[in-house]
Amino acid sequence: MKIKVLESILAGNARAAEEVRELLAAERVTALNLISGPGAGKTSLLEQVVPRLQPGLRVGVLEGDIATTRDGERVGKLGVPVVQLLTNGGCHLEAALVARGLAELDLDSLDLVFIENVGNIACPAEFDLGEMAKVGLLSVAEGHDKPAKYPLLFSELSALVLGKMDLLPYTDFDMGAFESDLRALNAAAPVFPLSCRTGDGVGAFVGWIEEMCRPQLAPASAGGTS
């Protein structure tokens, strides 16, 4: 007799994420899960970052959206392989869809995969995608109170990009209040203030990404892995 098993979404996702993590480790690919609200500038950030990465670092992109392939087309112009993941209404990416996206990339020829999540800071951080790290992006136009109001993302991220710094003079963004709220949730994650319009600050974030990819950039040891 068959027993019907109803698994919670999160439990099923955790299992799929573990498979993604194992695949990425076997293929020596670093994956970064990029999370922000809508219009904070995730795609613009990729447009700035990808051309600045050192030439030896081979990049692919999984582009998550609810609808349209517009962002995938923008990223495709960077000359890197990209797969558009459409959730068709779903408000976050799940690991099973990421696994299908990775299957469309030639992982042998890649060192780094950016996973651009759906524009939402409410629930995507609940869903492990098997990534090495979550990277948060907050635009200063969104206000300094976001860490306290959306605590899960800000506590889980390994790095935070503070974007649209060119707009800072025209906003009421309070840097002290922001850092105080952020550090109450996350003591360690570095913050990278930058502007995708001017390019200011992008280099420091690129340096952090390259550091995350160090194992992939190192020449394979003579004896291989034991």
Place this chain on the structure above:
Amino acid sequence: MKIKVLESILAGNARAAEEVRELLAAERVTALNLISGPGAGKTSLLEQVVPRLQPGLRVGVLEGDIATTRDGERVGKLGVPVVQLLTNGGCHLEAALVARGLAELDLDSLDLVFIENVGNIACPAEFDLGEMAKVGLLSVAEGHDKPAKYPLLFSELSALVLGKMDLLPYTDFDMGAFESDLRALNAAAPVFPLSCRTGDGVGAFVGWIEEMCRPQLAPASAGGTS
């Protein structure tokens, strides 16, 4: 023998929303469901709108957030009754929580209730709260491509506030592309460009709200409803 019924979240919500709608009709209260991404300026909009409403219009606010009572405290300073609805991680409001919030307000003494949703344009529009209308808020800092990328909200809203217009000169927001994408989804909804920093444009939106409340503002007819 009892039959276990597993109802989908959306079906359960639709039933609760119908009860909210009936309650609001019986109490002659207009409810507006305010939806935007995080940091687009929903609370700032209420801070601008509430003091401008005509004195005869009695306002209450249900303030939805994932965490903290910060926005509820801001709205409370306007001198109107406010109930903070905390989803504790949930990425949208549901009608059952709205019903509990309304039970905390003295509806007999109110004409208009703003329901400020969680900062998210991905899924809140899926959840009917029993409101009379959904009002969307998009900040120009978020970019003109949002209607096409988050179509459900933009197709369902009855009015769209285009906020942070003071930032327009410093962004790449393309008004023509925005209107074209919006009108492909929604032919009728009026658009209210405004700035909560300068107050420009707020009056027109206030006029629309008052129009939505006309039945509540009209003196009760001598014979009552037939």
